[in-house]
Amino acid sequence: MTDATLAARFGTPLYVYDQAEIRAAHAALTAALPTPSRLYYSLKANPHPHVAATLAALGCHAEVSSSGELTAALEAHFEPERIMVTGPGKADGTLDIAMRHGVHRFSAESPTDLQRIGLAATRAGVVAQCLLRVNADRVVTGMGLSMTGRASQFGVDASWVAAKPAEFRAPGTQVTGLHLYMGTNIPHTDRLIEQFRTSVTLAADLKGALDVSEIDLGGGFAAPYAHRGARPDYPDLADRLTDLLDDHLSGWRSSAPLVSFEAGRFLVATSGTLFCTVLDVKPSKGRTFVVLDSGVHHLGGMSGLRRLPRVIPDLLTTDIRGVERDCVLVGPLCTPLDTWSDGVALPAVRRGDLVAVPNVGAYGLTASLVAFLGHPAATEVVVDGDRLISASRLTLQRIAVA
Ligand SMILES: *Cc1c(COP(=O)(O)O)cnc(C)c1O
Numbered sequence: 001m002t003d004a005t006l007a008a009r010f011g012t013p014l015y016v017y018d019q020a021e022i023r024a025a026h027a028a029l030t031a032a033l034p035t036p037s038r039l040y041y042s043l044k045a046n047p048h049p050h051v052a053a054t055l056a057a058l059g060c061h062a063e064v065s066s067s068g069e070l071t072a073a074l075e076a077h078f079e080p081e082r083i084m085v086t087g088p089g090k091a092d093g094t095l096d097i098a099m100r101h102g103v104h105r106f107s108a109e110s111p112t113d114l115q116r117i118g119l120a121a122t123r124a125g126v127v128a129q130c131l132l133r134v135n136a137d138r139v140v141t142g143m144g145l146s147m148t149g150r151a152s153q154f155g156v157d158a159s160w161v162a163a164k165p166a167e168f169r170a171p172g173t174q175v176t177g178l179h180l181y182m183g184t185n186i187p188h189t190d191r192l193i194e195q196f197r198t199s200v201t202l203a204a205d206l207k208g209a210l211d212v213s214e215i216d217l218g219g220g221f222a223a224p225y226a227h228r229g230a231r232p233d234y235p236d237l238a239d240r241l242t243d244l245l246d247d248h249l250s251g252w253r254s255s256a257p258l259v260s261f262e263a264g265r266f267l268v269a270t271s272g273t274l275f276c277t278v279l280d281v282k283p284s285k286g287r288t289f290v291v292l293d294s295g296v297h298h299l300g301g302m303s304g305l306r307r308l309p310r311v312i313p314d315l316l317t318t319d320i321r322g323v324e325r326d327c328v329l330v331g332p333l334c335t336p337l338d339t340w341s342d343g344v345a346l347p348a349v350r351r352g353d354l355v356a357v358p359n360v361g362a363y364g365l366t367a368s369l370v371a372f373l374g375h376p377a378a379t380e381v382v383v384d385g386d387r388l389i390s391a392s393r394l395t396l397q398r399i400a401v402a
Contacts, residue, residue: 021271184219
């Protein structure tokens with residue numbers, strides 16, 4: 001099915017995710033990682049059941065941080081043993097739901113978090129397997145732990161773990177490794193390696209203090225966001241990581257410790273396109289306002305929080321009529337905040353034109369202000385190349401609470 005056919009059939013705004021591209025991204029990433037290693041898919045990037053299911057079928061594990069993501073992972077056929085629950089504030093309800101579904105693996109973020117996980121595990125009659133999330137900014141090897149870290153709600157300071165490992169034990173839990181997630185969206189192998197070197201040396205330093213049978217080195221793999229372009233290549237990453245691990249963690253080749261990685265955007269960003277219709281083009285005080293049927297309630301809501309780069313999307317059209325300078329690209333919401341870009345050159349579009357925003361398979365709909373102003377969510381279609389897999393729309397529903 002062509003894009004125009006999909007847009008005609010399902011209307012716009014319309015997200016289309018292509019499973020074939022997810023498989024290509026997965027193949028590229030696994031080729032860039034050392035063998036053996038485990039790869040977690042972070043559902044935060046896109047929890048759509050058929051997106052997540054593609055990665056479940058490819059053998060990924062799942063990293064989830066809420067009961068909603070946990071449910072999405074189970075629906076996507078990640079077995080409970082392949083799911084890890086992360087996040088700095090795990091409520092009892094979330095933990096009990098995890099236990100009820102046989103999910104017993106967690107990233108613990110503090111002694112209190114560890115105790116709370118342990119109480120939930122004890123209520124369920126199991127022992128929870130926990131990675132301890134450790135916050136390191138920089139470690140100078142050969143000098144013990146030299147922290148110049150930023151304060152963070154994530155994890156515990158490495159110096160705390162090194163000094164008082166006994167504080168990281170709790171009934172109902174077994175600490176089985178470390179979780180180190182330091183950065184994101186890093187397009188260059190050198191910087192990625194620098195980050196992994198910090199993590200690997202930290203893990204090697206903490207091996208005496210804790211049982212370390214898994215080391216989750218996090219990720220940071222980059223992807224384009226709402227722009228044309230490709231996933232970065234990391235041509236020599238696998239070799240350089242292999243050398244790094246050989247130098248510091250002998251045994252990793254026989255999974256002792258097991259080395260793991262996490263990725264969200266790299267795996268799914270390039271699979272997604274958002275199709276929109278131009279609702280209006282109008283002048284205002286010398287400038288051109290292009291009004292689309294989609295806005296910050298479908299894409300880029302979080303960029304206002306500076307958690308994501310500002311969405312200044314490329315608009316792709318099949319109908320090239322030239323370029324319009326100094327445009328303001330806005331959505332239908334009754335707030336001036338619903339502006340994707342301001343002062344940009346855009347293709348000269350007209351009312352009724354179909355336009356496409358590329359590379360929005362990660363941090364799209366669910367990273368946006370879906371409830372604000374009550375417009376319907378964009379329809380989400382999943383295809384596999386030319387084959388239609390599913391079409392659905394997310395709704396918010398008010399339920400009575402007794
Ligand atoms: C958000 C997150 C990820 C995924 O980040 P990407 O930049 O999408 O790869 C991985 N791990 C943790 C702990 C996260 O919070």
